[in-house]
Each structure stands twice: as C-alpha cells, then as structure tokens.
Amino acid sequence: MTGQVKKIALDTTTFLRVQKWYLLAFAGIAVTIIIAQILIQQHLSSQLNDSRIINVAGRQRAFSQKLVKEVMLLKTVAPDKTLQLKILNDLKQTLYIWKTSHNGLQNGNDSIGLPKEVNSIILNLFSELNPHHKAMVNAVETILKEGGGLNIHSNSYADELQILLTNEQPFLMKMDAIVNEYDQQSKERLEKLKLKELLLFGFSLLILFLEIVFIFRPLSLQIRSTISKLIQSQEETENNAKEIKSLFVEKEKSLQELQELNFVIDNAALFASARNDGSIVFISKKFLELLDHSKSKLTLTISEVLTQNQGQQQYLHEILSSKQRNIRTEEIEITTFTGEKIWLDMSIIPMHQSSLVQSVLILCSDITERKNNQIKIEELTKQNYEENIRQKQLQASQIVEGQEEERKRIAKDIHDGIGQMLTALKFNIESINLSQKExxxxxxxxxxxxxxDLIKGVRTATFNLTPPELQDHGIFPALQKMTHELGKLTGQNILFENKASENIRFDSLAETNIYRVTQEAVNNAIKYAQANYILVTINYKDNILSVLIDDDGKGFDSAILDQAPKNNSEGGMGVFFMKERIGYIDGRLFINSIPGEGTRVTINYNLKLDGSK
Known part of the structure; x- marks a missing residue:
C-alpha cells in the first residue's frame, strides 16, 4: 500500500513538473509571437502612412506639370472665351490641391491623411524647394486674378509663364529628392524590423531547444520504458489468446452456417426449387404474389409460372434444364399472369443431392424499379445532351450573326464616313483650275x-478596331485612352479613375476581352443612358482585377437581362456578347440598374500570376 502511494505521488510529481515546464515554454513562445505581431502591426501602420506620403509627394510632380500645361493651354484656346474660363477653373482647382498637398506634407493634414513632418533632412529639402513652389504659386495666382479678362499676348502673361517654366525643372528635381528620401527612411525602418524579428526568432529557437533537452527527451525515455512493459504484456495476452482460440473454432463454424442461412432468408425472399423436368418442388408465397399466381397453379412447370411469354418460357426451360455445375446469374424480363412486365435478377444454383429430388434452386430479386429508373435516366441523359447541342448551335449562330453585324457596322462606318470623304477629296482635286487662283x-x-477630317476618321476607325495602347502598354493605359478619346468624340463627360498601385500586364486574350466588354458598356451608356457623366474605375487587389462602369442615367429594368437576346436593327446582342467574352476567360460580369438612378456594370477577373507579364 505504501509503495502504491509512493508510485502515485511520483507520477503526480512528474506530471506537475512536466506541466510547469510546458507552460513556461509555451508562455515564452506566446510572448515572442505577441511581440512580433505588435512590431509587425506597428510597421504596417507606418508603411501605410509612408505609402500615402510617397503617393502624395509623387503626385506633386504631376500637378506641377499640369499647372504649366493648363497655363500654356490658355494661349491655345484664347479665341474661345468659354473654353478659356473652363481652363481657368481647372487651373484654380489644380492650384488648390497642389498648395494643400504641399502644406500637408510639411505641417500635416488630417483630411488627406498626412502627419506632420518632423524629419530634419526632409524639412531642409522642403526649405530649398519652397522658393520655387512659392514663385510658381504667385505666377498662377497672378494669372487667375486677371480671370476672363486675361490677355495672353500681354507681357504680364508671358512673364508669369516664364516664371513657371523657369521654376518647374528645379521643383521637379527637388521633389524627386524628397520622394527618394521618403523611400530611404521607409527602407531603414524595415531593416530595423528585420533585426528585431531575427532576435525574436532566435529566442523562440532557444526555447524549443530547451524543451527538447529538459522535456521531450526525458519524456521519450519514460514512454520507451512504458512501451516495453506493454509489449511484454501483449506477448502474455497472445499466449492466452491461442489457448482460448481453440475453444471458439466449433462455435465459429456454427456461426458461419447460421450466416449462410441468414443470407438466404434475408436476400432470397423470392425463391423457388424445381426438379430436373421443370416441375415445382416449392415456391415462396411472396414469389407467387409477385407473379400474380395462386397456389392452385403449382401443377405448371417453373418456366410457365415465371412468365406467360412463350419465347421467355422456352429460354427459361433451356437454362433451368441444362446440366450446369456453376451458379448462373441473369437479369430477365418476364410477363406475369395479368400481362404485367417485370424485371428479375435471377440466380440459378444447382443442387447436387443423392436423391435428385430437387436439382435447381432459384433466388430472385425484383429490380423492375431500378430498370425503369435506368431507362428514365438514359432518356433524360439523351434529352440533356440534345438540349446542350441545340444551345451550342444557337450560341454559335448568334456569335456568327454578331460578328457579321460588327463587320456590317465597320463597313458602313468606312463607306459612310471615310468613303464619302475620299470621294469628296477626289472630286475637289479634279475640280481645281490653276488659272483661277482665288x-x-x-x-x-x-x-x-x-x-x-479624313485622318481623324481613319484614326477613329483604327482605334475602335485595335487600339495600339492595349498591345503596347496593357489594359490600364488602353482604358484611359479609350475614355479620353470617346469623351472628345462624343462631347460627353467620360471620366477614368485608376485605383491600382501599378500597371499590371497579363494574358493578351484576357486584356482584349476585358477591353472590349468595357468598350461595349461605355458605348451602351453613351447611346441609351442619357447620363450626365460616365465613370470607368479600375482596381487590382488580392489578385482580382475589377473594372466598374457607372453612369447616372435613366437606368432600366434588370429583369430584361434574363430574356433571350435578339439580333435586329434595335440591337440586343451587346449584353449577350459581353457575357460570352467574360465567360470565355473565366471572369464574372454583374449588371445592376435602377430606373431613374443609373447603371453599374462590374467586371471581375482572377489574375493568374503564373500567366501575367
């Protein structure tokens, strides 16, 4: 009793000691993980701020160039006062954003997410940049003060323009230096984080090493000892089992016989036995009910009881009277006494007995329902296949019709536009008389x-057919160019917003289809929406490329999208081909519209990195 108490106490002590070291080790690892996560989250927050600052700083270069461009545009559109006032308004908006961002980079601005700058190196660079910035701001403000009465031929305009051009290049160079300094500081913070991560990683490895030495190794030795004792006990158990096994041999034989009998009872509710001449020895009541016979008909042969069809009777008589020695299984359709056709899964078992009283045992299962279901499945499969073929043929014909309509449209544009202008050009050249100089x-x-006009028409036609930006630079510049050109050609307010951080290139087939679907959506908005603006937004996040086409037009009932497409003079095939194109590249297309509020078309494409450029 004392030994047992000591053993229990020893086990408890060992368990408590191992538990304590495990808890300490796991706590150490947990602390390192928590510290690492805190550092990583802090760095991510810092990286987000750095990214925002670098983005705003880089955008300052573009705004400085935009200011100079808009000031120079004033001279180009001087005869048109309306356009001149529009450019002045744009210039005023650009100057406001430029000044706000410049001040926010130094002093901070919560509205655009900029913290106050405290780095002395960057502040010194800004102090060198400020004179150029101030000179350019003063020049633009002077031009804005003159407003609609601006005289682009005056010395004042020329002087202010010269100030802008003189300070633009130094501003760009110093702004590049500031952006580079922002990037360098971000890299330094990242290097410090890497060093801290390495130290925490080394600490975690040390904890794991101590666990192996002081916990896992002693525990493995103890487990090995326990396993040895278990193996010894197993050998003793096996010896005892051999002695017991002989006691169950006869019992197992009896159990096997009972299992065979249970199989016959459970799986052969439809069974019968017959002699060599075909006369029935016994047939189950359930079998007779299935065959629509009563017990008074047992004077018939087994083949006559099973079916009323003479051909089937002859076939059954032959296979039942053959001298076969192996079990035979067949699926047979029979005709009952009432004329009903049923299917039976029939097993014919020869019984070799010395008395030869019964020579054949027939075991059956009713498989009529399974056969009927199989026939229905085959019919449904055939109908489904034929329906798929018809759908493919219909889609193919619609695609061919759409392509033909596109060719007709291109031919009509060339004939009505470029063709007529070429004809007019030819007639005017031929009508020139050099003697009449005026x-x-x-x-x-x-x-x-x-x-x-002819050159413009050719450019428009070629732009609609194959935009060079798509092949040379990718989907991002191509969509920006498309919106710009369509805005100029149609006079509508078509905007483009790129929320992606970089220009991603991917499979040319996917780029082409996404471009065409976007082009179709914008053209539909131009033709039917009667919108004040059309906005094309592109974004790339988590390997998903998204393109959104929004308008504030009259909208429509989205239920009409579920109707079959039509190909006539009123159109109707555009949405069909949009879905076909996106489906071809395994993308997704969503069209949401509310009458009177506008329409949104969303294109999502899962960008495969192994196929991107």
Missing amino acids: KTKEKIEYLKILTS
Missing part, C-alpha cells in the same frame, strides 16, 4: 480641312 486657294483650304 477659287484654287479656297479649294486647297477646304482640302486641308477635309484631309484633317
């Missing part, structure tokens, strides 16, 4: 205008 001069001026 008329010749007028015709030449007209030919210049006509040639310019």
Whole structure:
C-alpha cells in the first residue's frame, strides 16, 4: 500500500513538473509571437502612412506639370472665351490641391491623411524647394486674378509663364529628392524590423531547444520504458489468446452456417426449387404474389409460372434444364399472369443431392424499379445532351450573326464616313483650275480641312478596331485612352479613375476581352443612358482585377437581362456578347440598374500570376 502511494505521488510529481515546464515554454513562445505581431502591426501602420506620403509627394510632380500645361493651354484656346474660363477653373482647382498637398506634407493634414513632418533632412529639402513652389504659386495666382479678362499676348502673361517654366525643372528635381528620401527612411525602418524579428526568432529557437533537452527527451525515455512493459504484456495476452482460440473454432463454424442461412432468408425472399423436368418442388408465397399466381397453379412447370411469354418460357426451360455445375446469374424480363412486365435478377444454383429430388434452386430479386429508373435516366441523359447541342448551335449562330453585324457596322462606318470623304477629296482635286487662283486657294483650304477630317476618321476607325495602347502598354493605359478619346468624340463627360498601385500586364486574350466588354458598356451608356457623366474605375487587389462602369442615367429594368437576346436593327446582342467574352476567360460580369438612378456594370477577373507579364 505504501509503495502504491509512493508510485502515485511520483507520477503526480512528474506530471506537475512536466506541466510547469510546458507552460513556461509555451508562455515564452506566446510572448515572442505577441511581440512580433505588435512590431509587425506597428510597421504596417507606418508603411501605410509612408505609402500615402510617397503617393502624395509623387503626385506633386504631376500637378506641377499640369499647372504649366493648363497655363500654356490658355494661349491655345484664347479665341474661345468659354473654353478659356473652363481652363481657368481647372487651373484654380489644380492650384488648390497642389498648395494643400504641399502644406500637408510639411505641417500635416488630417483630411488627406498626412502627419506632420518632423524629419530634419526632409524639412531642409522642403526649405530649398519652397522658393520655387512659392514663385510658381504667385505666377498662377497672378494669372487667375486677371480671370476672363486675361490677355495672353500681354507681357504680364508671358512673364508669369516664364516664371513657371523657369521654376518647374528645379521643383521637379527637388521633389524627386524628397520622394527618394521618403523611400530611404521607409527602407531603414524595415531593416530595423528585420533585426528585431531575427532576435525574436532566435529566442523562440532557444526555447524549443530547451524543451527538447529538459522535456521531450526525458519524456521519450519514460514512454520507451512504458512501451516495453506493454509489449511484454501483449506477448502474455497472445499466449492466452491461442489457448482460448481453440475453444471458439466449433462455435465459429456454427456461426458461419447460421450466416449462410441468414443470407438466404434475408436476400432470397423470392425463391423457388424445381426438379430436373421443370416441375415445382416449392415456391415462396411472396414469389407467387409477385407473379400474380395462386397456389392452385403449382401443377405448371417453373418456366410457365415465371412468365406467360412463350419465347421467355422456352429460354427459361433451356437454362433451368441444362446440366450446369456453376451458379448462373441473369437479369430477365418476364410477363406475369395479368400481362404485367417485370424485371428479375435471377440466380440459378444447382443442387447436387443423392436423391435428385430437387436439382435447381432459384433466388430472385425484383429490380423492375431500378430498370425503369435506368431507362428514365438514359432518356433524360439523351434529352440533356440534345438540349446542350441545340444551345451550342444557337450560341454559335448568334456569335456568327454578331460578328457579321460588327463587320456590317465597320463597313458602313468606312463607306459612310471615310468613303464619302475620299470621294469628296477626289472630286475637289479634279475640280481645281490653276488659272483661277482665288477659287484654287479656297479649294486647297477646304482640302486641308477635309484631309484633317479624313485622318481623324481613319484614326477613329483604327482605334475602335485595335487600339495600339492595349498591345503596347496593357489594359490600364488602353482604358484611359479609350475614355479620353470617346469623351472628345462624343462631347460627353467620360471620366477614368485608376485605383491600382501599378500597371499590371497579363494574358493578351484576357486584356482584349476585358477591353472590349468595357468598350461595349461605355458605348451602351453613351447611346441609351442619357447620363450626365460616365465613370470607368479600375482596381487590382488580392489578385482580382475589377473594372466598374457607372453612369447616372435613366437606368432600366434588370429583369430584361434574363430574356433571350435578339439580333435586329434595335440591337440586343451587346449584353449577350459581353457575357460570352467574360465567360470565355473565366471572369464574372454583374449588371445592376435602377430606373431613374443609373447603371453599374462590374467586371471581375482572377489574375493568374503564373500567366501575367
């Protein structure tokens, strides 16, 4: 009793000691993980601020160039006062954003998410930059003060423009230096984080090493000792089992016989036995009920009881009277006494007995329902296959019709636009009479205008067919170019917003299809939406490329999208081909519209990195 108490106390002590060291080791690892996560989260927050600052600082260069460009545009559009006022308004907005961002980079600005700058190196760089910035701001403000009465031919405009051009290059160079300094500081913070992570990683490895030495190794020795004792006990158990096994041999034989009998009872509710001449020895009541016979008909042969069809009777008589020695299994359709057709899974078992009283045992299962279901499945499979073929044929014909309509449209554009201008160009050239100098001069001026329109028409046609930006630079610049060109051609307010951090290139087939679907969505908004603006937004996040086309037009009932597409003079195939194109590249297309509020078309494409450029 004392030994048992000591053993229990020893086990408890060992368990408590191992438990304590385990808790200490896990606590150490948990602390290192928590500290590492805190450091990583702090660094991520810092990286977000750095990214925002670098983005705003980099954008300052673009705004400085935009200011100079808009000031120079004032001279280009001088005759048109309305356009001049519009450019002045844009110039005012650009100057406001530029000044706000410049001040926010130094003193902070909560509205655009900029903290106050405390780094002396960056502040010194800004102090060198500020004179150029101030000179450019003063020049633009002077131009804005003149407003609609601005005289682009005056010395004042020329002086202010010269100030802008003189300070633009130094501003860009110093702004590059500031952006580089922001990037360098971000890298230094990252290096410090790496060092802390390495120290924490080393500490975790040390804890794991101590666990192996002081916990896992002693525990493995104890487990090995326990396993040895278990093996010894197993050997003793096996010896005892051999002695017991002989006691159950006869019992197992009896159990096997009972299992065979249970199989016959459980799986052969439809069974019968017959003699060599086909006469019935016994047939189950359930079998008779299935065959629609009563017990008074037992004078018939087994084949006559099983079916009323003479051909089936002859076949059954042959296989039942054959001298086979092996079990035979067949699926047979029979005709009952009432004319009903049923299917039986029939097993014919020869019984070799000395008396030869019964020579054949017949075991059956009713499989009529399974056969009927199988036939229905085959019919449904055939119908489904034929329906798929019809759908494919319909889609193919619709695609061919759509392609033909596209060719007709291109041919019509070339014939009605470029063709007519070429004809007019030819007639005007032929009508030139050099002896009539005044008329010749007028015709030449007209030919210049006509040639310019012809070049514009050719560019528009080629742009609609294959935009060069798509192949050379990718989907991002191509969509920006498309919105810009369509805005100029149609006069509508078509905007483009790129929320992606970099220009991603991927499979050319996917780029082409996404471009065409976006183009179709924008054209639909131009033709039917009667919108004040059309906004194309592109974003790339978590390997998902998203393109959104929004308008504030009249909208429509989204239920019409579920109707079958039509191909006629009123259109109707556009949405069908949009879905086909996106489905072809395994993308997803969503169209949401509310009458009177506008429409949103969303394109999502899962970008495969192994196929990207």
